Amino acid sequence: MGQRLLDEIKKGTKNATMKRRIITHFIYNSDATITDLSKDMDLSIPTITKLIDEMCEDGYVDDNGKLETNGGRHPNLYGLNPNAGYFLGVEAARKYLSFCVVNFKGEIVDYKTGIPFKRENTVECLDNMCDEILSYINSLPYDKDKYLNVCVALHGRVNPVTGCSYGTFNFAQTPISEMITDRIGINACVDNDSRTTAYGEYMLHSVRCPRNVIFINLSWGLGMGVIIDGKLYNGMSGFAGEFGHNFGYDNQQICHCGKKGCIETEVSCSALYRKFIERLKNGESSIVLKEKSIDEIELDDIFNAVEREDVLAIELVEEIGQKLGRHIGGLINIFNPEQVIIGGDLSRVGDYLLHPVISAIRKHTLNMMYRDSDIVLSELKEKANAVGAALLSRSNLFVL
Numbered sequence: 209m210g211q212r213l214l215d216e217i218k219k220g221t222k223n224a225t226m227k228r229r230i231i232t233h234f235i236y237n238s239d240a241t242i243t244d245l246s247k248d249m250d251l252s253i254p255t256i257t258k259l260i261d262e263m264c265e266d267g268y269v270d271d272n273g274k275l276e277t278n279g280g281r282h283p284n285l286y287g288l289n290p291n292a293g294y295f296l297g298v299e300a301a302r303k304y305l306s307f308c309v310v311n312f313k314g315e316i317v318d319y320k321t322g323i324p325f326k327r328e329n330t331v332e333c334l335d336n337m338c339d340e341i342l343s344y345i346n347s348l349p350y351d352k353d354k355y356l357n358v359c360v361a362l363h364g365r366v367n368p369v370t371g372c373s374y375g376t377f378n379f380a381q382t383p384i385s386e387m388i389t390d391r392i393g394i395n396a397c398v399d400n401d402s403r404t405t406a407y408g409e410y411m412l413h414s415v416r417c418p419r420n421v422i423f424i425n426l427s428w429g430l431g432m433g434v435i436i437d438g439k440l441y442n443g444m445s446g447f448a449g450e451f452g453h454n455f456g457y458d459n460q461q462i463c464h465c466g467k468k469g470c471i472e473t474e475v476s477c478s479a480l481y482r483k484f485i486e487r488l489k490n491g492e493s494s495i496v497l498k499e500k501s502i503d504e505i506e507l508d509d510i511f512n513a514v515e516r517e518d519v520l521a522i523e524l525v526e527e528i529g530q531k532l533g534r535h536i537g538g539l540i541n542i543f544n545p546e547q548v549i550i551g552g553d554l555s556r557v558g559d560y561l562l563h564p565v566i567s568a569i570r571k572h573t574l575n576m577m578y579r580d581s582d583i584v585l586s587e588l589k590e591k592a593n594a595v596g597a598a599l600l601s602r603s604n605l606f607v608l
Contacts, residue, residue, distance in 0.1 A: 212266060213227065213266070213268055213292075214356060214395075214605065217605070217606075223259075225608070226249070226251070226255075226259055227259060227262075227263060227268075228606050228607075228608050229249050229608055230245060230249070230256075230259060230260070230263065230269075231268070231288065231606040231607075232606060232607045232608050233245060233248050233249070234269075234286075234287055234288045234313075235288075235314060235602070235603065235606065235607060236438070238287065239272055239285050239286060239287035240285070240286060240287070241275060241283040241284065241285055241286070242256050242257055242260065242283065242284070242286070243283060245260070245286075260286055264286075267289055267291075267292050268288065268289055268292045268312070269286050269287065269288060269289060270286065270287055270288070270289045271284055271285075271286055272284075272285045272286060272287050273285060287313065288312050288313040288314075289312055289313070290311040290312055290313040290315060291311065291312065292311075292312040293311075293312045293354055293355070293356040294309050294310070294311055294312070294317070294350055294354050294355050294356065295309065295310050295311075295312075295355070295356060295357050295358075295359070295598050295599070295601040295602040296308070296309050296341070296344075296345070296355055296357075296358040296359070296394075296598060296601065297309075297310070297358075297359050297361065297404070297593075297594045297595060297596065297597025297598030297599070297600070297601060298337070298341060298358065298359070298360040298361065298594065298597060299321075299361050299401065299404075299593040299594040299597060300325070300327055300337060300360060300361065300362055300363070300376065300401075301325070301327065301593075302326075302327050302363075302428060303324070303325065303326060303327070304321065304322050304323055304324060304325050305321075305323040305325045305337065305340055306319075306320065306321035306322075306323070306590075306591075306593065306594040307319070307320045307321075307323070307341070307344045307594055308320075308591070308594035308595045308597065308598040309348065309350075309598060310595075310598040310599055310602065312602075314411065314599055314602060316595060316598075318348055319591060319594065319595070320344060321590065321591075321594070323340055323344075325337065325340070327363070327376060329375075329376060329377060329378060329379055330379065331379065331380075333377075334377055334384075334387065334388075334391075335391070337360075338388060338391035338392050341358065341392050342392055345392075345394075352393070352394070355394050356395070356601075356602075356605060357394070357395050357396070357397065357601040357602065357604065357605050358388070358392065358394050358395070358396040358397070358601060359396070359397050359398070359399060359404065359597040359598065359600050359601035359604065360384075360385075360388060360396065360397075360398045360399075360597065361398075361399060361400070361401040361404040361405070361593050361594070361596070361597040362375065362376045362377065362384075362398055362399070362400065362401060363375055363376055363400075363401055363429065364376060364400070365400070365446075365447045365450065366398055366399055366400040366446060366447075367445055367446035367447070368397060368398065368399040368400075368403075368442060368446050368604070369442075369446060370383055370446075371383035371384060371385025371386060371397060371398055372384060372385075372398075373398055384398055385397050385398045397600075397601060397604050399446075399597070399600060400431065400433075400446070400447075400449060401425065401431065401593055402423065402425035402431030402432055402433045402449050403433040403440055403442070403449060403596075403600075404433075404593055404596035404597040404600050405423060405425055405433060405551055405552070405586075405588075405592040405593045405596050406421070406423035406425075406432075406433025406434070406435060406440065406549070406596065407433065407435075407440050407596040407599060407600050407603070408588055408591075408592040408593065408594075408595040408596025408597075408599060408600075409421075409423055409549050409551065409586060409587065409588055409592055409596070410423075410435050410438075410440075411596070411599050412587070412588060412595060412599070413587065417435075417547070418545070418546030418547045418582075419435070419436075419437050419438040419546065420435065420436055420437065420543070420544075420545045420546045420547075421434075421435040421545055421546065421547045421548070421549060422434055422435075422536075422539055422540075422543060422545045422547075422548045422549070423435070423548075423549045423551060424451070424532070424536065424548065424549070424550045424551065424552070425551055425552040426475070426476065426477070426532065426550060426551070426552035426553070426554040426555060426561075427476070427477055427552035427553045427554065428476060428477045428478050428507075428553070429452050429464070429472050429476055429478065430451055430452030430471060430472040430475055430476045431449055431450070431451060431452060431552075432449040432450075432451035432452075432539075433449055434448060434449060434543070440600075451471065451535075451539075452470055452471050452472030452475070452476065453465050453467070453470045453471070453472060454470065454471050454535075455467075455469050455470065455471075456469060456470060456471035456473075456474060456475070456531075456535065457469045457470075457471070457473060457474050459473060459474065461473040461474075464478075471531075471535055474528070474531055475528055475531050475532045475535065476528075476554075477507055477552075477553050477554050479528065480507075480510060480524055480525065480528060480554065481507050481510065483524050484505070484510050484520065484521065484524055485502060485505065487520060487524075488502050488505075488520075489502060492520055493520070494513060494518050494519075494520045494521065495513055495516060495518045496509050496510070496512075496513050496518065496521075507553070510524075511553075511556055511557060514557045514560055515557070522560055525554070525557050525560050525561055526560065526561075526563075526564045527564075528554070528561070529560070529561045529562070529563070529564030529565045529568070530564045530565075530567070530568045531568070532550075532561075532565050532568070533564060533565040533566065533567060533568025533569045533571075533572070534568045534569075534571070534572045536548055536565065536568075536569055536583075537568065537569045537571070537572030537573040537578075538572065540569065540573045540577050540578065540580075540581050541573055541574055541577055544577055544580060544581075545580075545581055546580065546581065546582065547581065547582045547583075547584065548581055548582070548583050548584070549584055549585070549586055550562065550565065550583070550584070550585055550586065551585070551586030551588075551589070551592055552586075553590075555585050555586050555589070556589070556590075558585065561585075562583070562585055565583065566583050569581075569583060
């Protein structure tokens, strides 16, 4: 069913554009009546009725019955048909893959994580990822032709319009989105992992998310997703959000981008890991050393040490929180957002990170600005990236 709608959209007809606007309304506002759609789209009720009838007949929209009202005529309530098509989101993390499938209505129907994967800038790595994508799709009870789009969330600079990545998978002239499409036989797009995560948090917030949001992705690196007036902000070339590569410290620490002193060198999971290992090698103690040698320690061991109230691990997390809060304070002064969401791997330690962040924000933000911004941790946590990629794959096709 969904493929017929895609064919209409590719032709660029006026009829298809109006149907996209209807789908956009449903995506951001859930179910609606003919009158609601008429007001939102500034089209006549007969025109909307004709379009809705066509979309119901083609299987894209469901008639959900009468809307209960206090009196008068009960209008019919319409919404997206969840079975009209499916969308896949892929998180390509450093050491694993995560997958999420949402239906046409944007509901999560499957999620899987922990698929072993080593992210490398090679054709072999791309082939491996595409093989895993196909294996996952084949394991689910949906026909392959029901998948309308796949969005792969990649680390670093990604241009979602051209489909090019300038970090992971930048080894060819052909856009990586085209290479993925060719390998899996399904239309594919790519985007930056901080933006996909921000979009997931925005769309699946437990209550309606504010329309101006900054999402901080505190993982191995430090990224940012920005939502302005309810829309994901990409920037001129799709590179908006490289928060971690602003200059922050005269520490002579070389960042993976090649420059010295980036904020990321002091505020990230890689900074936490580096400093934790350095402190142990300098003779400090940690409960982790009772179970592993220094060379065997991984990032998860440090997170677990925080949960077990390890003094060294907590001290380093709080130090990162203080530094992050200072930089977020600057962002609040510039953007004046309604909400700042802190996510990524390091957000797993919860209040050990959040409390020093808030404390530092109070010190480094204008009072009136600070009071406007709600500082919270991610709700979707480790699922946010793949979920956001799945939802963004739907948005990229239909949202105007």
